[in-house]
Amino acid sequence: MFRVKAFCLIEAIHLATGCPRLAGRLIHPAVVCHVHHWTKRSTDSMWSYRTGPNSSGEAGVSALQTKIMEQGELPVLLVNEVGGVRGVLKAHVEFLKKHFHLITMKEFLKNKKHWSKKVQAIYLWWHKPIIDRELLESLPDLKVIANSGVGMDHLDLKLISSFGVKMANAPHAVSSSTADTGMALLLASARRLVEGCQTAVSPDTECFADDLLGDEVTGATLGIIGMGSIGYKIALRAKAFEMKILYHNRNRRTEEEERAVGAIYCTKIEDLLQQSDFVMLVVSLTPQTHKLIGKRELELMKPTATLINISRGPVVDQDALVEALQTGVIKAAALDVTYPEPLPRDHPLLKLKNILITPHLGIKTDKTTRMITEEAVANILAALNGLPIPNEVFP
Numbered sequence: 001m002f003r004v005k006a007f008c009l010i011e012a013i014h015l016a017t018g019c020p021r022l023a024g025r026l027i028h029p030a031v032v033c034h035v036h037h038w039t040k041r042s043t044d045s046m047w048s049y050r051t052g053p054n055s056s057g058e059a060g061v062s063a064l065q066t067k068i069m070e071q072g073e074l075p076v077l078l079v080n081e082v083g084g085v086r087g088v089l090k091a092h093v094e095f096l097k098k099h100f101h102l103i104t105m106k107e108f109l110k111n112k113k114h115w116s117k118k119v120q121a122i123y124l125w126w127h128k129p130i131i132d133r134e135l136l137e138s139l140p141d142l143k144v145i146a147n148s149g150v151g152m153d154h155l156d157l158k159l160i161s162s163f164g165v166k167m168a169n170a171p172h173a174v175s176s177s178t179a180d181t182g183m184a185l186l187l188a189s190a191r192r193l194v195e196g197c198q199t200a201v202s203p204d205t206e207c208f209a210d211d212l213l214g215d216e217v218t219g220a221t222l223g224i225i226g227m228g229s230i231g232y233k234i235a236l237r238a239k240a241f242e243m244k245i246l247y248h249n250r251n252r253r254t255e256e257e258e259r260a261v262g263a264i265y266c267t268k269i270e271d272l273l274q275q276s277d278f279v280m281l282v283v284s285l286t287p288q289t290h291k292l293i294g295k296r297e298l299e300l301m302k303p304t305a306t307l308i309n310i311s312r313g314p315v316v317d318q319d320a321l322v323e324a325l326q327t328g329v330i331k332a333a334a335l336d337v338t339y340p341e342p343l344p345r346d347h348p349l350l351k352l353k354n355i356l357i358t359p360h361l362g363i364k365t366d367k368t369t370r371m372i373t374e375e376a377v378a379n380i381l382a383a384l385n386g387l388p389i390p391n392e393v394f395p
């Protein structure tokens with residue numbers, strides 16, 4: 001057991017550095033000792049965070065915490081607010097307080113002079129607080145900003161890095177629930193679940209119509225654009241639905257990985273668009289993927305095809321999508337992301353019948369949000385201890 005858990009921490013650092021020898025050297029003896037201690041406790045921790053695909057990272061969190069505790073008071077962590085629309089979840093506060101002295105933006109702004117030289121880390125929850133030059137200038141001891149998700153498009157990475165501040169995201173925590181959301185949208189859209197539910201519960205319904213016909217998912221072709229860890233998990237799920245899987249990605253997966261999910265690589269995105277019954281967008285938002293799907297790409301899709309977006313709204317040219325849905329260029333769309341979020345209430349997308357929109361539900365499960373906070377805490381503690389950050393993001 002000890003070996004397994006100790007390996008997990010080493011593996012996390014190894015993954016971050018790409019260097020097993022360095023990882024071995026970087027582990028402080030106190031850390032290893034604490035890992036040993038931890039392995040004797042129950043592994044049923046509510047906070048069972050994983051640093052890597054197969055590792056439990058709590059060892060990393062508690063060990064690093066021990067080191068900080070030995071040196072004195074808890075490091076100060078700035079969050080936007082607690083609870084509310086854009087605040088860290090109340091249920092996570094106890095865990096955060098075990099590792100940090102937590103202050104909110106309100107407290108910070110109220111006594112900026114006192115706090116500015118104390119804040120060492122920021123935990124962004126749902127993209128807040130906004131990180132701009134003014135905030136960065138007011139925090140001379142800030143070491144790290146941890147994001148509560150995988151997408152970093154809301155941050156000016158170059159600006160943050162120019163202040164010597166490190167950044168990290170939470171890719172492992174989010175992948176399964178985001179992939180589940182993608183599949184849920186695909187299935188709900190194909191089988192007209194929302195329409196069906198409305199009919200089933202409507203006070204006007206006297207009998208169920210036989211013509212609420214959907215699209216068969218079994219045997220259909222799914223084109224996945226973006227085959228990172230979320231894209232790959234979608235392929236795993238789609239395989240179980242006996243779908244034919246095409247994918248397009250900057251880097252081709254290994255033959256073994258392709259074989260495991262039965263995915264066929266399309267060098268050209270055009271080939272994928274022309275052949276797919278469902279096109280799922282799973283890319284990060286970057287200058288290269290901004291409006292990746294526009295009028296031309298929509299016209300390449302089959303008129304019977306459905307576009308599913310679980311990445312970021314601006315990956316799709318929304319005006320072109322409205323037109324394509326209104327004129328039957330494609331059959332339907334299912335979007336967990338739009339721009340802005342939410343859409344203005346009079347937006348033309350909201351008036352269409354062949355669309356399904358959800359409120360950025362991707363990561364929203366109790367377990368995933370807890371794992372995100374754990375992944376963020378491990379990232380922050382590594383940064384504050386001068387250790388390689390498990391999920392460091394570079395500009």
Ligand SMILES: O=C(O)[C@H](O)CO
Pocket residue numbers: 126148149150151152174362363
């Ligand atoms: O980026 C992510 O992981 C989610 O969309 C939450 O922001």
